[in-house]
Amino acid sequence: MEKQKLYETRRHGTPRFPMECFITRTEGIQHFQFPLHWHRNVEIMQVLRGTTSVTIGNETFSGEEGDIFFINQEELHRVASEDDQLVYRTVIFPLQALTFSESDASQTYLEQLIQGTQRFPVQLTRKKDCDFLYALLYQIQNAAEQKSSGYELMVKALLLQMIAQMFCRHMMIPVQHAPSEKSQRLKEMLQYIRQHYASSLTIAVMAEQFHMSEKYFSRYFRIATGQNFTAYLNTVRIEKAQSLLLETDETVLEIAFACGYENVSYFNRVFRSQTGFSPLQYRSASGA
Secondary structure (H helix, E strand, C coil), X not given: CCHHHHECCCCCCECCECCEXXXXXXXXXXXXXXXXXXXXXXXXXXXXXXXXXXXXXXXXEEEECCXXXXXXXXXXXXXXXXXXXXXXXXXXXXXXXXXXXXXXXCHHHHHHHHHCCEECCCEECCCCCCHHHHHHHHHHHHHHHHCCCXXXXXXXXXXXXXXXXXXXXXXXXXXXXXXXXXXXXXXXXXXXXXXXXXXXXXXXXXHHXXXXXXXXXXXXXXHHHCCCHHHHHHXXXXXXXXXXXXXXXXXXXXXXXXXXCCCHHHHHHHHHHHHXXXXXXXXXXXXX
């Protein structure tokens, strides 16, 4: 898949302030999964409670309370958990938004991260000296939630302080290799699914699109993503259905068709298995 095809198109923050901080809770969800995807932002994930599994690139890591994960720009990643008490904080921001209009010596540190010659560490555990990060991430969340006058400046300053302290403590990782061809191909596949989820996507269609046999595609996709093709496609479709339920007045039948489901009963069944609610219950519980 072209790199563009697993690309997350959702906008984070606003055009004038493209940074975002939010809390995710898995209460009532037995098999939580945020599917494999990538974006051009840096993403920081702090586990506040429970346990999780985080895949970044070609590696999968176990996470527990206190662990912090850094997803560098353009890295494939996903989050999965069987723990219905999982709570984690996410901070997402583009490195370019932290740069200065007039370059000085401090800009060189940001440029190293933007150009990919330095990267954030993948995982920091409670055993590491992370107290300063816990404090900064909490302050970022607090500022983002309160949205007091000047909060944008506060969030930006805190992110710069975090990066500065990590450089001072030699926590950044030098990079000496380019992304693998396998990683690029997978990004193309995932982006293709996100662009065509509403159509009749099948293993046969995907195999033909990426010049593979159906058997090889199925095995390749399962090993690379940790899910079979149908499970991943359903995750993407239900994610879109959730947005439509909250943001439009379309009927469940219309949303099912818009998300690629020809059978509304099957759509209802998949939706409940992934969210713990029927589509109408989900819309009602969210106050939409």
